[in-house]
Amino acid sequence: MNTPAKTRTARTCDAAATLVITVLGWTAIFVLIAIAGFLVHSSLRALDEVGIWSMIAGSDWFPTSSNARFGFLPAQIGSAWVTIVALSTCVPVGVFAAIYLSEFASTRFREVAKAVIEFMATIPSVVFGLIGLSVLVPLIREHLPVDSGLIGLSAGLVVGIVCLPTIISISEDALRSVPRELRQGSFALGNTRWQTAYKVVLPAASSGVFAAVMLGLGRAIGETMVVLMLAGNAGIIPTSPLEAARTMTGTIAQETGEVVRGGLHFSVLFTLGLVLFVITFVINLIADLVLERSRKKWSR
Amino acid sequence: MTRTPTKTRPARSKEVVTFSSYCSKRARRIEAIVRSFTAICCVGVVVLVVFLLGYLFIRGVGSLSWSFIFDAPKDRMTAGGIWPAIVGTLWLIGLVSAFALPVGIATGIYLAEIAGQSRPVRMLRIAIANMAGVPSVVYGLFGYAAFSLALGFGKSLLAMGLTLSCVTLPVVITATEEALRQIPKEQRQAAMALGCTRARTLGKIVLPTALPGIITGAILGLSRAAAETAPILFTGVAFFAPVATNVTQPSMALPYHLYIMATQPTTPAPHIVWGTALVLTGMLSITNAGIATWRSYKRRKLQW
Numbered sequence: 001m002n003t004p005a006k007t008r009t010a011r012t013c014d015a016a017a018t019l020v021i022t023v024l025g026w027t028a029i030f031v032l033i034a035i036a037g038f039l040v041h042s043s044l045r046a047l048d049e050v051g052i053w054s055m056i057a058g059s060d061w062f063p064t065s066s067n068a069r070f071g072f073l074p075a076q077i078g079s080a081w082v083t084i085v086a087l088s089t090c091v092p093v094g095v096f097a098a099i100y101l102s103e104f105a106s107t108r109f110r111e112v113a114k115a116v117i118e119f120m121a122t123i124p125s126v127v128f129g130l131i132g133l134s135v136l137v138p139l140i141r142e143h144l145p146v147d148s149g150l151i152g153l154s155a156g157l158v159v160g161i162v163c164l165p166t167i168i169s170i171s172e173d174a175l176r177s178v179p180r181e182l183r184q185g186s187f188a189l190g191n192t193r194w195q196t197a198y199k200v201v202l203p204a205a206s207s208g209v210f211a212a213v214m215l216g217l218g219r220a221i222g223e224t225m226v227v228l229m230l231a232g233n234a235g236i237i238p239t240s241p242l243e244a245a246r247t248m249t250g251t252i253a254q255e256t257g258e259v260v261r262g263g264l265h266f267s268v269l270f271t272l273g274l275v276l277f278v279i280t281f282v283i284n285l286i287a288d289l290v291l292e293r294s295r296k297k298w299s300r
Numbered sequence: 301m302t303r304t305p306t307k308t309r310p311a312r313s314k315e316v317v318t319f320s321s322y323c324s325k326r327a328r329r330i331e332a333i334v335r336s337f338t339a340i341c342c343v344g345v346v347v348l349v350v351f352l353l354g355y356l357f358i359r360g361v362g363s364l365s366w367s368f369i370f371d372a373p374k375d376r377m378t379a380g381g382i383w384p385a386i387v388g389t390l391w392l393i394g395l396v397s398a399f400a401l402p403v404g405i406a407t408g409i410y411l412a413e414i415a416g417q418s419r420p421v422r423m424l425r426i427a428i429a430n431m432a433g434v435p436s437v438v439y440g441l442f443g444y445a446a447f448s449l450a451l452g453f454g455k456s457l458l459a460m461g462l463t464l465s466c467v468t469l470p471v472v473i474t475a476t477e478e479a480l481r482q483i484p485k486e487q488r489q490a491a492m493a494l495g496c497t498r499a500r501t502l503g504k505i506v507l508p509t510a511l512p513g514i515i516t517g518a519i520l521g522l523s524r525a526a527a528e529t530a531p532i533l534f535t536g537v538a539f540f541a542p543v544a545t546n547v548t549q550p551s552m553a554l555p556y557h558l559y560i561m562a563t564q565p566t567t568p569a570p571h572i573v574w575g576t577a578l579v580l581t582g583m584l585s586i587t588n589a590g591i592a593t594w595r596s597y598k599r600r601k602l603q604w
């Protein structure tokens with residue numbers, strides 16, 4: 001590195017630029033720490049006065065009554081229903097679509113389809129919510145025995161659509177990163193494309209596909225606007241996706257703007273945010289570790 | 301890295317070796333079924349996107365007019381246009397460009413060029429990957445507590461811009477790092493061999509070559525910021541506000557305007573809802589299609 005051709009100013013500039021970039025580079029981690037810090041700080045009052053377990057395991061959410069009850073269970077179970085519906089639609093469709101793209105499709109079709117799917121990721125979730133309101137909700141109200149179409153099922157289906165691009169593009173990447181030699185070996189043994197996909201490529205790419213599902217799960221739990229518009233936001237614990245549900249994200253989005261700053265309800269909502277943060281953090285961490293391992297597996 | 305024989309094991313598992321399976325009619329039938337089934341899934345998704353856009357266009361195109369775009373809302377939000385919301389969204393894009401782009405691009409450069417594989421750097425990477433997965437409403441809570449309350453920016457464009465910058469940061473970082481990693485090592489080595497310092501190599505060789513990728517990432521991040529509603533819910537978005545003239549004011553924004561108009565129980569104005577949806581989606585679509593075309597053109601020019 002230290003060739004005589006380098007002047008002193010050049011070396012100083014180099015050091016300065018490196019320093020600035022390094023300092024800016026570490027800002028990201030401060031943001032993450034700050035998020036956790038502010039969530040914890042603002043939740044302290046609720047943790048102290050209500051207690052974490054009575055919130056997480058409490059089944060009543062009456063935040064404004066005189067004898068206020070702050071149980072997260074309605075929101076947690078609502079989130080669970082919406083997520084289950086979302087994943088059970090978007091995981092099969094997404095993974096099959098990824099298999100088609102990576103194993104069967106022609107190069108030309110793949111290019112077009114990938115562009116469309118990437119584009120889908122840029123459509124705002126409020127727009128999905130709006131189209132859900134005007135297309136899906138009337139359909140559900142007509143064809144299912146429910147009073148209103150604003151139920152967990154409609155929210156879950158639309159959240160599933162919102163998660164599709166994530167699942168498709170990450171699992172497709174994972175499938176395509178399996179070396180060609182493995183496929184060729186399998187073809188040479190007389191396997192059809194599907195047998196190859198199912199017995200060779202999918203097992204080899206399983207960790208990447210798993211990571212895609214985890215990231216989809218994280219998105220589904222964290223999706224806010226769609227559930228706010230479609231899930232119905234009822235206060236009771238839903239026993240099936242055919243009932244109106246409130247989710248964790250929806251509760252925060254709906255109530256935070258209206259509560260007294262620094263009050264107990266305010267603090268409880270931050271605790272709910274903290275719970276959500278921890279859940280998605282764990283999910284993403286798992287996805288990330290798995291993804292890193294799968295990347296190393298085939299890198300040469 | 302050399303691969304050890306154990307890693308090729310899937311190809312040797314005993315089911316695969318059944319030679320007759322190729323000839324069997326059953327295998328071929330299953331192949332045809334699976335092929336068409338996966339194709340239906342894939343084409344279904346593509347058709348869905350086309351349907352969504354088409355539906356949006358048909359419902360929204362009727363309300364588009366110069367006065368819809370350039371007027372303020374009138375008659376208790378049942379008539380008039382969406383100009384204050386468009387300006388608010390443009391303000392937010394500007395603020396996010398000012399905050400998130402420098403930090404995000406610098407972080408990307410740091411990760412690709414300077415940071416090695418040490419333990420703290422791995423932690424930084426994990427932190428960034430996790431930031432991308434934090435729900436947007438949690439960013440909203442954080443922005444409310446940190447920027448609106450703790451730093452005292454209140455409900456303002458500045459608080460919204462800072463919150464959205466945090467949302468956008470991981471997108472920009474990842475895209476920048478990817479773009480830089482695609483540049484062959486030889487280019488850097490050549491520059492170094494000619495006596496360039498690291499900063500000079502970066503400025504003269506690496507960054508110009510990676511620019512299309514970095515710009516694409518930046519635009520993707522900005523369009524994500526423009527599309528988000530949840531992070532601005534508590535940090536300063538307004539149901540109605542005049543055109544914002546400085547960053548300390550609250551402001552309207554397109555996605556929130558769409559949300560609040562679509563869920564208004566009392567005075568529904570469907571033409572405003574669909575028009576807003578079309579303007580927002582149209583803005584994002586045109587930018588993204590444009591940048592994708594530009595990038596693929598640049599990529600074709602730069603072959604190695």
